[in-house]
Each structure stands twice: as structure tokens, then as C-alpha cells.
């Protein structure tokens with residue numbers, strides 16, 4: 001690790017003032033194969049090492065790694081920590097969410113209660129960053145003190161069912177759901193009549209996850225009535241409603257929206273937070289032709305409860321949610337770190353698709369992840385190595 005740090009610092013000295021690279025600087029082959037994205041991650045990392053603040057420094061920064069670059073021994077250790085979070089009792093006030101039995105349920109609820117405020121809104125990227133941090137902190141209390149792993153979708157364009165993330169062994173997050181034949185395609189309805197309907201063909205699963213460490217995982221909260229959830233805290237869905245974890249691995253989600261090319265172009269072609277955010281999230285108001293984005297693409301590669309094909313409000317029930325959102329945050333992080341001073345802003349209002357209308361979010365506004373993390377100003381959450389509270393980088 002010392003060697004790595006020294007190398008990064010050396011690079012940082014040369015790169016600190018460099019302008020962000022442009023699309024033309026990379027060959028199409030490098031973009032499609034992931035070579036370009038890896039290089040961009042390297043530059044972002046070097047630049048991040050010039051941005052330390054607070055108590056965050058090279059000696060205590062957490063390295064968030066791709067699942068494949070974590071040893072099998074450590075993957076088992078990570079899975080053990082996840083199970084520990086799933087075993088710890090709920091700490092929510094008695095009766096508030098009767099279905100929440102474990103700390104993991106509490107964390108799922110933390111997403112559900114804010115769902116109508118933090119999707120297709122100005123807080124989307126940073127709420128989810130803070131949310132990942134919440135989980136990473138609880139994993140640390142359970143013995144996993146390294147960075148939260150992420151899943152590079154581009155590596156699995158041939159099919160997520162072939163991925164070490166989902167191969168069903170004890171070093172994976174479990175296999176695909178049981179195959180359910182003859183399912184109709186899933187169609188995303190759009191508000192704007194001019195947008196094309198997005199049709200997602202069923203993937204290779206569709207049923208309960210029956211292999212790997214999370215076999216028998218009990219999904220308890222939900223389903224939530226989305227009409228009610230947006231924009232207020234949902235009233236229904238809080239009861240104990242035990243059922244299995246459903247997955248539907250689907251390479252179409254990666255091919256169409258979350259390939260190396262899609263992630264790399266997003267980074268290189270977004271000049272400001274408006275472009276980056278609305279493209280990444282596929283906000284139908286601004287990019288009606290591409291209403292999925294890498295975010296929707298990453299989710300639909302998991303499908304079922306893990307994806308928007310299921311119940312997006314409780315998508316964190318799938319242990320793979322965290323790796324998919326880790327990848328989204330990584331792409332955002334790379335984009336930011338290439339030019340952090342100019343990329344520390346927010347775009348959008350405070351409600352889902354601005355329903356009901358709300359003021360523009362500003363960096364002086366606050367975000368929380370109740371009851372786990374206190375309200376913090378959005379501007380404090382911009383820099384992942386500012387120590388306020390973040391102290392992580394992606395490698």
C-alpha cells in the first residue's frame with residue numbers, strides 16, 4: 001500500500017493542474033474495452049490525492065475496489081460483515097416500521113422514506129453517496145474496515161450470470177434468480193408522450209435467488225405504493241411481509257445503457273453537473289431519448305427487486321445494490337475528480353421530477369440518512385477525501 005501511495009503522489013504532482021481529458025484523446029477501441037475508463041480512474045485517483053482535508057489522509061483513506069480485485073478470502077470476510085448487518089436488531093423507534101427486524105431493514109427503510117425526494121432530483125447523486133457511506137460505516141462496525149466494493153458493469157457485458165459477482169459460489173453475492181419462463185417484457189411508461197417506450201426483455205432469472213451466501217434472505221418491507229411514496233414518506237409497506245429476494249440478471253441492461261462506452265462517454269462528454277446528472281440518471285425531462293442512463297442500466301442488469309423492473313424503493317434489499325450504486329458513484333467520482341473545483345455543484349429541485357414543484361437544491365442545503373447519519377451540508381459531501389465525513393477513493 002505504501003508503494004501505491006508513493007506512486008499516486010508522484011503522479012498527482014504532475015496532474016494536479018491538468019485539464020480534463022477529451023473524448024478525441026481516446027481511440028474507440030480503448031473506450032469500448034475499458035482501457036480508457038481505467039486510465040481516467042487513474043488520473044482521478046492521482047488528482048484526489050491533492051484534495052485531502054480534515055482528518056482524511058493517505059494513511060487512512062479507504063480504497064473502494066472492484067469485486068474481482070478483492071481476494072476470495074476478503075470477499076468471504078465482506079459477505080460475513082453483510083450478514084452481520086442483516087443479523088443485528090433494528091433500532092428504529094418501536095412501532096414506526098413494524099416490518100423492520102434488522103439493522104439491514106432499517107437501512108432499506110432509510111432509502112424508502114426518502115425515495116420521492118432523492119430520485120430525479122438535485123440530491124440524487126449525493127444522497128446515494130451518503131447512503132453508501134452509511135452502509136460502509138455499518139459494515140466497518142461488523143468487521144469490514146476496507147472500502148465498499150463496486151461492480152464494474154462493463155466487465156460483464158457478456159452476461160452478469162457469468163460474473164464472479166453472481167456465480168452463486170460462496171465468494172459471490174449469490175446467483176441468478178430461478179428461471180421463470182414465459183414472462184412478458186417490462187415496459188417503462190413515460191410521462192412525456194413524445195418519449196419512446198422502453199421495453200426491457202426478461203433476463204435469465206426472474207425467481208428467487210437459490211444459490212450462494214444470501215439464499216433464504218428475507219425481504220420484509222414493501223411493496224411500496226409509488227404514488228404514495230412520492231414525495232412523502234410512505235405510509236404503507238411498513239408491515240412485516242416476508243418473501244424471497246428476486247433477481248433477474250440481464251445483460252441487456254449493460255449492453256444498452258451501462259457498457260464501458262456508455263460510462264466513458266458520460267465522463268468525457270459532460271461539461272457540467274447538469275449534463276452529467278441528467279444523463280447518468282436518464283431524467284426523462286431533459287434526455288427524453290435516453291431515459292435510462294447508466295443508473296437505470298446498472299439496476300436493470302440485476303432486475304427484479306434489485307432493479308427498476310421490481311420495486312425501486314426497496315432495491316437496497318439486494319446485496320448487489322451497493323455494488324451497482326458503488327459503480328455509479330465511482331463514475332461520478334471520476335468525473336468530479338478530473339476537475340473538482342468546477343464540478344462541485346448540484347442541478348435540480350428537491351422533489352422527484354419536480355412533483356410537487358420545489359425550489360432548486362443548493363450546496364447550502366442539507367442531506368441526512370436517518371437515523372444513521374446526521375444532516376450535513378451538501379457542499380461537505382462533494383469531495384470524497386475532505387473528511388467531512390468522507391474518506392474514500394476508487395481504484
Ligand SMILES: *[C@@H]1O[C@H](CO)[C@@H](O)[C@H](O)[C@H]1NC(C)=O
Pocket residue numbers: 225226227228
Ligand atoms: C396507491 O396510492 C394512491 C394514492 O393514495 C391510490 O390512489 C392508489 O389506489 C394506491 N394503489 C394501490 C395499488 O394501493
Ligand SMILES: *[C@@H]1O[C@H](CO)[C@@H](O)[C@H](O)[C@H]1NC(C)=O
Pocket residue numbers: 255256257258259260261262290
Ligand atoms: C451504450 O453503448 C453501446 C455500445 O457499448 C451502444 O450500442 C449504445 O447505443 C450506448 N447507449 C447509449 C444510451 O449511448
Ligand SMILES: *[C@@H]1O[C@H](CO)[C@@H](O)[C@H](O)[C@H]1NC(C)=O
Pocket residue numbers: 341342
Ligand atoms: C475551471 O476552473 C478554473 C479556475 O478554478 C478556471 O480557470 C477554468 O477555466 C475552469 N474550467 C472550466 C472548463 O470551466
Ligand SMILES: *[C@@H]1O[C@H](CO)[C@@H](O)[C@H](O)[C@H]1NC(C)=O
Pocket residue numbers: 360
Ligand atoms: C433553478 O435552476 C434552473 C436551472 O439552472 C434555472 O433556470 C432557474 O432560474 C432556477 N430557479 C431559481 C428560482 O433560481
Ligand SMILES: [Cu+2]
Pocket residue numbers: 111119128
Ligand atoms: Cu435510490
